[in-house]
Every structure is written in C-alpha cells, then in structure tokens.
Amino acid sequence: MIAQILFIIILAAAVYLFSKNVAKIRRNILLGRAADRSDNPALRWKTMAKIALGQTKMVKRPLAAVMHFFIYVGFIIINLEVLEIMIDGIFGSHRIFSKPLGSLYGLLIGGFEVLAVLVLTACIVFLSRRNIARLKRFSGTEMTEWPKSDANYILIIEILLMTAFLTMNAADYKLQLLNFGHYIKAGSFPVSSLISPLLPSSANSLELIERGCWWFHIIGILAFLNYLPYSKHFHILLAFPNTYYSNLHPKGEFSNMASVTGEVKAMLDPSFVPESAGEPQRFGAKDVTDLTWKNLMEAYTCTECGRCTSVCPANITGKLLSPRKIMMDTRDRITEVGKNIDKHGKDYADDKTLLDNYITREELWACTTCNACVEACPVNINPLEIITEMRRYVVMEESQAPASLNNMFGNMENNGAPWKYSQADRFNWADNEGGQ
Amino acid sequence: MNQNIPTMAEMAAEGKQPEILFWVGCAGSFDERAQRITRDICKILNHVGISFAVLGTEEGCTGDPAKRAGNEFLFQMQAMANIQVLDAYQIKKIVTGCPHCFNTIKNEYPGLGGNYEVIHHSQLIQQLIDEGKLKAEGGESFKGKKITYHDPCYLGRGNGVYEAPRKALEILDADLVEMKRCKSNGLCCGAGGGQMFKEPEKGNKDINIERMADILESKATVVAAACPFCMTMLRDGVKHENKEQEIQVLDIAEITVRANGL
Structure with missing residues (x-):
C-alpha cells in the first residue's frame, strides 16, 4: 500500500513538472512572430508520417540510420511495457497484462527483451562514435562541454534503463522458477534467462533485485522525461509537430516580405495606400523574437546531430559558419529570453540580442544559401531562414552590408544588373555573333 | 553565322x-x-x-x-x-x-x-529530346568521353530539377560519371547567396577548390554546368589546378549545340 501511494505521488509530481516545463517551452515558441502553416493538412500529415515516423531522411547515413532505428523502435515499443509498469505501480498488481494477453504476452516480453539488447548495442556504438572514434560531425566550436555531456548523459541513461529492465526480468524469471510469492509464470525471457545465472539464488535477494530494478527503471524513466525539456533529446517529441509544420514550398523560394511590398508599391505608385498592418515591425531579425514561431520550434527540435554543418560548403572550407550553431544559438537565446520573463516579468529587456551576442556577422555573410543544411536535416529544420532574416536586418535596418555587396546593390539600382555595365549594352551579346 | x-x-x-x-x-x-x-x-x-x-x-x-x-x-x-x-x-x-x-x-x-x-x-x-526534335547527331562526338554534371543549387536542391540536365547528357553516348557529392548531396560552387559579388569570409580554402577535388576524383574530362555562376567558379577552379588542357567546363546548352553541329 505504501509503495502504491509513493508511486502515485512520484508519478503525479513527474507529470506535473514535465507539463510545467513543456508549457514554458510552448510559451517561448509563441514569442515568435506569426507564420501561417495551416494550409494543406493532408500533405502535412503525409510529410510527418514519412519524415518523423518513417525517418526517411535518416537513410542517407546507413549505419546511423539503423542504430537510430533500433533506439527509436525500442523506445516506442518498450513504452507498452512502461504502460504495464504504471498500472502495476498504481494498483499494486504484478504483470497485469499477462492474463488477458495469454500467450501473446510471452511473445511481447520476449520482443521487448530483444529490442532492449538492440537499444543497448546502438547506445554503445553511439557512445564509442562520440568518445572513442570521435567523429568530426560531433565536434566543432558550438560543441562545447554541455552539448557533449548532454549527448553522453542521454546514451548512458538509456543504457542504465535497459540494463535495469533486463536485470528485473532476469530476477523475475528466476523467482518464477522458484514459484516464489506472487511471481506467477508469465512472459518469455530469451535474453534475461541468459543473464539470470549471474544473479544470486536466494529468493529474498532476488525479490530485492527485482523490486530494486523495477523502481530504478520507472523512476529513471520519469526522471528522463523531466530531463527532456532541458536537453537536445526533446527532438523525440518535437520532431512530429516540426515536420507537420514543414515548409511545403520549393527550397529555393524565399519568403516575400509583405511589409516591404506595401512600401515598394507606394514608391512606384504614389496614389497607392498601403494597408496599415498595425504596429510597424522591424525588418528582418535582430533577436529571437523577430523570428517566427516556426524558427523557434525548430531551435527546440534540433538534436545537434551536425548533418547540416557537415555538408555546409562554408563550414567544410573552414569558415566560421555552422548551421548547427545557428540553431543552438537560437535555442539558447530564446531560453534566456524566457528565463528573463520568468524572473523579471513580460516586458523586461536585457541588453543582449541574437545578433552579435550569439551569432556574428562573419557567420551570416559566409552563407551561400545553397540549402545543403536544409536538405540534410532529418527533421526538416531550416537554418537558412534564420540566416536570411538576420541578413535582412543587417542590410535594411542597419545598412551594414559588406562594401562589395553595397556596390552590387548600387549597380542593380542604377543599371539593372549586379555589375557596372550600362543597361543600354544589355543586348550587345547578340552582336558578338562571330566572336566565339 | x-x-x-x-x-x-x-x-x-x-x-x-x-x-x-x-x-x-x-x-x-x-x-x-x-x-x-x-x-x-x-x-x-x-x-x-x-x-x-x-x-x-x-x-x-x-x-x-x-x-x-x-x-x-x-x-x-x-x-x-x-x-x-x-x-x-x-x-x-x-x-x-x-x-x-x-x-x-x-x-x-x-x-x-x-x-x-x-x-x-x-x-x-x-522536352525537345523527349519530343524527338533534338538529337545528338551531325556534330562533335562525345562518344566515350568522361562527362560529369555539377548540380546548381537553385536548380537541384532549390527546385528538385536533377533529371532534365542529365537527360541532355544521356543521349551523347558518353561515359557519364557522378561526383561523390551529387544531386541532393551536391556541393555548392561557392557563388550563391551574394558570394559571387564579394570576397569569401576567412577560411582554409575557397569552395570551388573544394569542389575541384570531386571533379578530379571523377576523372571527367568534361564538366557539364547549367548555371553561369557555377561556370565561372568551376572554370576558376580548373585554372587554379592548372587543368585547362585536360578539363573543359561546358554548359548543357553548349554541349547540345556541339553534338548537333549547330
């Protein structure tokens, strides 16, 4: 009885704390500007099913794809077992699904065990890729101590959870063989039966191990749940809405700024009266709140895998720009803005901005807008949009484009071409017929 | 003419x-x-x-x-x-x-x-090839020549056009080879996003030189381009590697004109 009450208290506290932190992230995301991503729900569902559920963009790197698939499937399917654990915990039952499911139960538990081994294997491979093989993709200026530790914590927690799960089953299996107490014959244990000889043979110690692992496993899961909002691992949840709200236009298409259209129309036709769009907004983005909610959602979705950076032509050739850093900076800054609101109220402004305090101009100007980062992201994050919005701020609000780009703008304004050629010479190419 | x-x-x-x-x-x-x-x-x-x-x-x-x-x-x-x-x-x-x-x-x-x-x-x-209006006859023969195609970002990733330019090369009966970074994985030439009109940021090499490594590895003697900016960057890359005698950079349109003797 005490165990049940304790369990319910821990569960309720974990769910409460998690909801509170998720609500905070939701609030932070909604600090972004409006963006309409409500069109074409059929295609959006399809995109989510293909990219988040089906993980089709992972396959470009086959080893990572297979390993990740193990952890992903393991996570989803082993959660069925967590459901049973929850019910057992609340009602004080033991393996409540075993009776209604009959022989299927054995198959399920056996399946979970095999998955647990696959998850373990994948986590060990991933850990060694990061810490022994030291893949280039997992390093870089933005991969400071916290992001590196975060990745290791996630993998170690998963290894511990799977180990506890298998040890619990092994003890349970041994207790079943001893016909001890309420340990009814239930489930099949293809993996844990192999490790059971390592456990002591006394029923009491076995029960202690079984209960110990049971509590460790479930409290571990609830603790891990509450770790998510602080971690890059939050992608397991946000990958779904983030792909649902994907950009459905061709990647080459950049948004046309409606606020600029009004002004340009008024310039070309003095009789044109632009619609008043309420409060005048800043052109482009200086800080995170100038970005759209979708940009901010993407920042929270990023799991820092570095596929974007590893294909970025600027990064490959040694420039400062790293698309992953753009996303991580955006997340760090919006988290900071959120904390400021919690501490000092809604209208508090610190003296920091995403531009300059987090992302430098040198990074922004190194981008070739080639869309390789956008293409590479397994969950459709678009670092290029943030870069473009920040360039817009630098050019249109500050007039601080590099001098050579200002020359290009000047040429275009005066001659209709980015180079210093006369508009009148634009058709001369047709006269040079013989000159090839 | x-x-x-x-x-x-x-x-x-x-x-x-x-x-x-x-x-x-x-x-x-x-x-x-x-x-x-x-x-x-x-x-x-x-x-x-x-x-x-x-x-x-x-x-x-x-x-x-x-x-x-x-x-x-x-x-x-x-x-x-x-x-x-x-x-x-x-x-x-x-x-x-x-x-x-x-x-x-x-x-x-x-x-x-x-x-x-x-x-x-x-x-x-x-389209003209599909309709049978354009062939590869009566001009320069590309038969057996090693040709590789460089995907321009705004044609490939930007708009998903990967096959059309390749189709124009397929009728040449040439030895078509892909670079290791091609199609949706294609590497930029370095000119996009306004880079054509400014000096690159500080780094350890220029992007077109990075791309040259892919070209050299493919052993192609003709690099097919489909963008005037890529053309400039790729030609600069070829010059930088002193390969002007061995490697030609030609637009898809130029290859078509040559193959048909127009």
Whole structure:
C-alpha cells in the first residue's frame, strides 16, 4: 500500500513538472512572430508520417540510420511495457497484462527483451562514435562541454534503463522458477534467462533485485522525461509537430516580405495606400523574437546531430559558419529570453540580442544559401531562414552590408544588373555573333 | 553565322506574339563566357523552330542576388519593374538561361503578381529530346568521353530539377560519371547567396577548390554546368589546378549545340 501511494505521488509530481516545463517551452515558441502553416493538412500529415515516423531522411547515413532505428523502435515499443509498469505501480498488481494477453504476452516480453539488447548495442556504438572514434560531425566550436555531456548523459541513461529492465526480468524469471510469492509464470525471457545465472539464488535477494530494478527503471524513466525539456533529446517529441509544420514550398523560394511590398508599391505608385498592418515591425531579425514561431520550434527540435554543418560548403572550407550553431544559438537565446520573463516579468529587456551576442556577422555573410543544411536535416529544420532574416536586418535596418555587396546593390539600382555595365549594352551579346 | 534574335519590342511592333520568352539574365547578357551560352540557347531555339523573343535592353536583373543578400526592397523593386514589362507584353511562358532567374521568376514573382510558366533551359532541352526534335547527331562526338554534371543549387536542391540536365547528357553516348557529392548531396560552387559579388569570409580554402577535388576524383574530362555562376567558379577552379588542357567546363546548352553541329 505504501509503495502504491509513493508511486502515485512520484508519478503525479513527474507529470506535473514535465507539463510545467513543456508549457514554458510552448510559451517561448509563441514569442515568435506569426507564420501561417495551416494550409494543406493532408500533405502535412503525409510529410510527418514519412519524415518523423518513417525517418526517411535518416537513410542517407546507413549505419546511423539503423542504430537510430533500433533506439527509436525500442523506445516506442518498450513504452507498452512502461504502460504495464504504471498500472502495476498504481494498483499494486504484478504483470497485469499477462492474463488477458495469454500467450501473446510471452511473445511481447520476449520482443521487448530483444529490442532492449538492440537499444543497448546502438547506445554503445553511439557512445564509442562520440568518445572513442570521435567523429568530426560531433565536434566543432558550438560543441562545447554541455552539448557533449548532454549527448553522453542521454546514451548512458538509456543504457542504465535497459540494463535495469533486463536485470528485473532476469530476477523475475528466476523467482518464477522458484514459484516464489506472487511471481506467477508469465512472459518469455530469451535474453534475461541468459543473464539470470549471474544473479544470486536466494529468493529474498532476488525479490530485492527485482523490486530494486523495477523502481530504478520507472523512476529513471520519469526522471528522463523531466530531463527532456532541458536537453537536445526533446527532438523525440518535437520532431512530429516540426515536420507537420514543414515548409511545403520549393527550397529555393524565399519568403516575400509583405511589409516591404506595401512600401515598394507606394514608391512606384504614389496614389497607392498601403494597408496599415498595425504596429510597424522591424525588418528582418535582430533577436529571437523577430523570428517566427516556426524558427523557434525548430531551435527546440534540433538534436545537434551536425548533418547540416557537415555538408555546409562554408563550414567544410573552414569558415566560421555552422548551421548547427545557428540553431543552438537560437535555442539558447530564446531560453534566456524566457528565463528573463520568468524572473523579471513580460516586458523586461536585457541588453543582449541574437545578433552579435550569439551569432556574428562573419557567420551570416559566409552563407551561400545553397540549402545543403536544409536538405540534410532529418527533421526538416531550416537554418537558412534564420540566416536570411538576420541578413535582412543587417542590410535594411542597419545598412551594414559588406562594401562589395553595397556596390552590387548600387549597380542593380542604377543599371539593372549586379555589375557596372550600362543597361543600354544589355543586348550587345547578340552582336558578338562571330566572336566565339 | 548571324542568327535571328528578335526582341519583344520588334515582335510587338509587328503584332506578333512569340511562343516563349527567353529570359537571358545578367550573366548571360554581360559575362563574356556566359554570352556564348546565351547565343547557343538561341541556336537551339532557332534550330527546332520555336518562335521566341528576348527583352533585350528592357530586361533587368530579377533581383535574386539582392534578395539572397538581404535587400528585400531592392529585390521587390526589380521584381515589380520586370513584372510590369512582362505583363505589358502578355508573356505566358519563359525559358531562362540561369537557375537563379528561373527560381526567382518561378517561385517568388507569383506572390508579387507575376504568374508565368517558367522553365530552365535544361528542361527545354529535355522536352525537345523527349519530343524527338533534338538529337545528338551531325556534330562533335562525345562518344566515350568522361562527362560529369555539377548540380546548381537553385536548380537541384532549390527546385528538385536533377533529371532534365542529365537527360541532355544521356543521349551523347558518353561515359557519364557522378561526383561523390551529387544531386541532393551536391556541393555548392561557392557563388550563391551574394558570394559571387564579394570576397569569401576567412577560411582554409575557397569552395570551388573544394569542389575541384570531386571533379578530379571523377576523372571527367568534361564538366557539364547549367548555371553561369557555377561556370565561372568551376572554370576558376580548373585554372587554379592548372587543368585547362585536360578539363573543359561546358554548359548543357553548349554541349547540345556541339553534338548537333549547330
């Protein structure tokens, strides 16, 4: 009885704390500007099913794809077992699904065990890729101590959870063989039966191990749940809405700024009266709140895998720009803005901005807008949009484009071409017929 | 051989409407190397007997480099001026000689009121091949030559056009090889996003030199391009590696013209 009450208290506290932190992230995301991503729900569902559920963009790197698939499937399917654990915990039952499911139960538990081994294997491979093989993709200026530790914590927690799960089953299996107490014959244990000889043979110690692992496993899961909002691992949840709200236009298409259209129309036709769009907004983005909610959602979705950076032509050739850093900076800054609101109220402004305090101009100007980062992201994050919005701020609000780009703008304004050629010479190419 | 290249103004004066407008673009108009590609696209159009016209001096930059560099004002000024001209001539269909013009007119002009059917010249060549109007006979033979194709970002990833330019190469009976970074994984030439008009940021090498490694590894003797900016970057890369004798950089249109002896 005490165990049940304790369990319910821990569960309720974990769910409460998690909801509170998720609500905070939701609030932070909604600090972004409006963006309409409500069109074409059929295609959006399809995109989510293909990219988040089906993980089709992972396959470009086959080893990572297979390993990740193990952890992903393991996570989803082993959660069925967590459901049973929850019910057992609340009602004080033991393996409540075993009776209604009959022989299927054995198959399920056996399946979970095999998955647990696959998850373990994948986590060990991933850990060694990061810490022994030291893949280039997992390093870089933005991969400071916290992001590196975060990745290791996630993998170690998963290894511990799977180990506890298998040890619990092994003890349970041994207790079943001893016909001890309420340990009814239930489930099949293809993996844990192999490790059971390592456990002591006394029923009491076995029960202690079984209960110990049971509590460790479930409290571990609830603790891990509450770790998510602080971690890059939050992608397991946000990958779904983030792909649902994907950009459905061709990647080459950049948004046309409606606020600029009004002004340009008024310039070309003095009789044109632009619609008043309420409060005048800043052109482009200086800080995170100038970005759209979708940009901010993407920042929270990023799991820092570095596929974007590893294909970025600027990064490959040694420039400062790293698309992953753009996303991580955006997340760090919006988290900071959120904390400021919690501490000092809604209208508090610190003296920091995403531009300059987090992302430098040198990074922004190194981008070739080639869309390789956008293409590479397994969950459709678009670092290029943030870069473009920040360039817009630098050019249109500050007039601080590099001098050579200002020359290009000047040429275009005066001659209709980015180079210093006369508009009148634009058709001369047709006269040079013989000159090839 | 002087070919017939009518302007829209001339056509309109005669009360004629061409089937398609050829949007030449700034590079195609002013860059000497790209001018040759422009003339070759005209040769193809004349060869298959498509009625076309160009805007000549009435054409202005689409605004692409301004937009990518963050100058939305200048972009929209250019766009609206161009839309006015295009609409005044009641243009319905456009073929461009540049992936940047193609992307901008096709994707970004509709939101500003300019709605046209837009294709890139590699797509036109593919259509003509599919219709049997264009072959690879009567000209230079590319048989057995090692050719690789460099995907321009704004044609490939930007708009998903990967097959059309490859189709134009497939009929050559050449030895087509892909670089290790191709199609959706293709590496940028380094010119996009306004980089063409500025010095690169500090780094350990230029992007086109990084791309040269892929080209050298492919052992191709012809690099097919489909963008005037890639053309400049790739040629600079070839020069940098002192491979001008061994490696030619040719546009899809130039290859087509050569193969057909136009």
